[in-house]
Amino acid sequence: MAEDPGSLQQQMPGAEDLPYRLEIYERAPSEHAKAVVLNEKWVPWIRKKGRPPKLISAAQGLLQHISLLFLPCSALDTG
Amino acid sequence: MNALNILDFFIPKYAAFQSRILLAASRSLLRELYFLDKPIFLSAIVRNLDSAVVRVSLKPNAPSNYFTLLTWVNETLILACNDQEDFTKYVKDLIRYQATLLQHCLEEGRKRGIKSAALRNTKAATRAVLRDTEYIETAIQSYLSIFLGSGVSPFAAGVELGILAGISKQLVDKTASVLIEQSKGPIYEFFIKDIIGSKVRIPQYVMVGLFCIILIDRTNFNGFSQDLQLERTWREYYSQRSLAAFLDPRN
Numbered sequence: 001m002a003e004d005p006g007s008l009q010q011q012m013p014g015a016e017d018l019p020y021r022l023e024i025y026e027r028a029p030s031e032h033a034k035a036v037v038l039n040e041k042w043v044p045w046i047r048k049k050g051r052p053p054k055l056i057s058a059a060q061g062l063l064q065h066i067s068l069l070f071l072p073c074s075a076l077d078t079g
Numbered sequence: 080m081n082a083l084n085i086l087d088f089f090i091p092k093y094a095a096f097q098s099r100i101l102l103a104a105s106r107s108l109l110r111e112l113y114f115l116d117k118p119i120f121l122s123a124i125v126r127n128l129d130s131a132v133v134r135v136s137l138k139p140n141a142p143s144n145y146f147t148l149l150t151w152v153n154e155t156l157i158l159a160c161n162d163q164e165d166f167t168k169y170v171k172d173l174i175r176y177q178a179t180l181l182q183h184c185l186e187e188g189r190k191r192g193i194k195s196a197a198l199r200n201t202k203a204a205t206r207a208v209l210r211d212t213e214y215i216e217t218a219i220q221s222y223l224s225i226f227l228g229s230g231v232s233p234f235a236a237g238v239e240l241g242i243l244a245g246i247s248k249q250l251v252d253k254t255a256s257v258l259i260e261q262s263k264g265p266i267y268e269f270f271i272k273d274i275i276g277s278k279v280r281i282p283q284y285v286m287v288g289l290f291c292i293i294l295i296d297r298t299n300f301n302g303f304s305q306d307l308q309l310e311r312t313w314r315e316y317y318s319q320r321s322l323a324a325f326l327d328p329r330n
Contacts, residue, residue: 022088031098032101034095034104035103039104042111043108043111046108049115050114
């Protein structure tokens with residue numbers, strides 16, 4: 001029985017890898033399709049890679065708050 | 080995932096970026112890659128652009144190839160403006176590529192659409208660079224040192240100098256305009272020596288530059304036009320008559 005190509009894509013191991021994305025781009029049949037691949041598959045993917053994971057950014061925020069709590073009083077004294 | 084691998088894959092495929100929509104998507108991709116890893120992006124793209132510009136300069140290419148590369152060079156130039164160190168490091172190479180590719184886009188026989196799009200894109204990039212007041216002095220010095228030096232062909236430099244002067248005049252901030260005014264002597268000298276004094280026919284597009292240069296200072300227009308007229312008269316006289324006629328005291 002033939003599998004649904006969409007589900008196959010989702011299950012493919014290493015689907016997030018660069019060669020896989022390059023292949024999707026290469027296989028796009030027209031310039032318009034290639035533009036759609038770049039805009040919808042590549043740009044959000046790179047943007048996501050550029051951002052720190054949510055857990056790490058939350059931990060960074062928490063650490064910043066804690067460090068503010070332990071600031072010496074002289075640092076807060078503006079007068 | 081590395082910006083280097085992606086750029087090594089995409090930039091050599093410049094010939095495949097023919098449509099406007101794909102070119103716009105590629106620009107978005109470049110911006111995302113820049114913000115992902117700035118140092119790797121800039122070194123990788125400049126290396127790739129360098130080999131691509133060398134390749135397209137070796138033999139005649141499709142006009143769209145020059146235009147695609149010019150768009151990428153201009154995009155990189157704008158992105159490099161985000162950091163002073165990056166800007167200082169890469170500006171000269173990028174300006175050199177820009178001038179070379181723009182000259183190819185404006186060559187005679189090209190379609191009007193590609194000529195105007197190339198000029199518009201380059202003017203927008205130059206405006207973006209000059210608007211950043213922090214590096215404006217570095218930018219102007221880099222532009223002038225390349226165009227007035229021997230970095231690019233005189234005709235390419237003529238067009239770029241025209242764009243530079245025209246845009247600096249249009250900006251609200253007059254820093255660029257003042258800096259160009261200070262270098263007016265070498266600019267005039269360049270135009271008289273390398274453009275008017277050129278032994279080969281001057282392409283029509285170079286007059287864009289000349290026109291914009293004249294716009295720098297209308298009060299000084301008469302002096303400059305007199306210089307041009309003198310040169311032109313002498314050259315026409317010399318080229319139209321034989322040496323014997325030229326030397327004949329009756330003439």
